[in-house]
Amino acid sequence: MNNLAISVKDLHVSYYGTEAVKDVNLSVQTGNLVGIIGPNGAGKSTFLKAMLNLIPKDKGDVRIMGQTIKEVRKQIAYVPQRNDIDWDFPITVLDAVLIGTYPNLKLFHRPKKKEKEWAxxxxxxxxxxxxxxxxxxxxxxxxxxxxxxxxALAQxxxxxxxxxxxxxxxxxxxETIVKILKExxxxxxxxxxVHHDLSKANDYFNQLILLNKELISFGSVNEVFQTDVIERAYKGQFAFMNEMGVQS
Known part of the structure; x- marks a missing residue:
């Protein structure tokens, strides 16, 4: 059985001619809770969106469970940043969750009692x-x-x-969200x-992707949370790192 969940090869992404993410190569095994960390402007969200084909790539290949994003789209749940969502849209909480059931409905079918109960x-x-x-x-x-x-769960x-x-x-x-993600x-x-608070990374994740436009490190939390590794990504922002539990 193939336990490879995500494979990223030679991923490059640009915004208006400026390279935002370059030369990222990594593989993630099934069943991991992976934090994507790095300083502001490091390309964390860009990396995530490019993996999911939400923004164009300059080049690179991304496989999810050995297939293209298009082939496994129904098996992928995405929760965007809150500021990317129109919170004034006239939709109820239940209807918002019901949207998660649509990928598993037949064409032109609408959610019924079973889907509402699941939502x-x-x-x-x-x-x-x-x-x-x-x-x-x-x-x-x-x-x-x-x-x-x-x-996302409804999907x-x-x-x-x-x-x-x-x-x-x-x-x-x-706390509720972290508990469910671990489950x-x-x-x-x-x-x-994608996560910005290093002080909680050790409690929340079992693997980390450390980015600063390029891949600085990927591995277990203990492997990535080393002073020399973190310093390579955060550079001048390093003064507060020891307070975050980074190992020297």
């Missing part, structure tokens, strides 16, 4: 079932992020990609998370 089950898992009739714009940042995680995907899911969320929501990995799913 409510996903909302219950993230502690948001009592808000099912609310408009998503009425929720707090943490509640909104829980709803979009519920939408019954094998791969989960989240872009800065903890920005602007309360501590309780962050997904225990179930054999693979999870990738």
């Amino acid at each position: 409510l089950e996903c909302l219950e898992r993230v502690g948001m079932e009592e808000y099912s009739r609310r408009q998503i714009g009425e929720l707090s940042g943490g509640q909104q992020q829980r709803v979009f995680l519920a939408r 019954k995907a094998e791969m989960f990609f989240l872009d800065e899911p903890f920005v602007g969320v309360d501590a309780a929501s962050e 997904l990995c225990w179930q054999g799913k693979t999870v990738m998370v």
Whole structure:
């Protein structure tokens, strides 16, 4: 059985002629919770979006479970940054989660009782079932992020990609989200998370991708969280790193 979840070869991405991500090569095995870390402007979100074909690549090959993104799109759940979402769109919490069931419906079919029950089950898992009739714009940042995680769960995907899911969320929501992401990995799913808070990386992830436009390091948290490795990525921002639990 092939346990390779993600393969990235020679990935290059540019914005307006400026290279944002260059020469990234790595492979991720199934069942890992992987944090994508690096300084501001390092290309973390760009890397994630390019992997998923959400933005164009200059060159490179990305395979998910040995196939192209197009071939396994239904098996991929993506949670974008909160500032990429129109929170004024007139949709209820339940309807937002129901969108996650669409990839598994037959063409031109709409969600029915079975899908609604599943969506409510996903909302219950993230502690948001009592808000099912609310408009998503009425929720707090943490509640909104829980709803979009519920939408991802409703998809019954094998791969989960989240872009800065903890920005602007309360501590309780962050704890709930991390707990569910870990549970997904225990179930054999693979999870990738763009993350900026190094102080929690050791608690949240079992592998790290350290970027600064190019791949600085990839491996276990202990392998990446070494002073010389982190310093290569953060350079002048290194003064606070020892407070983050980085090993010397």
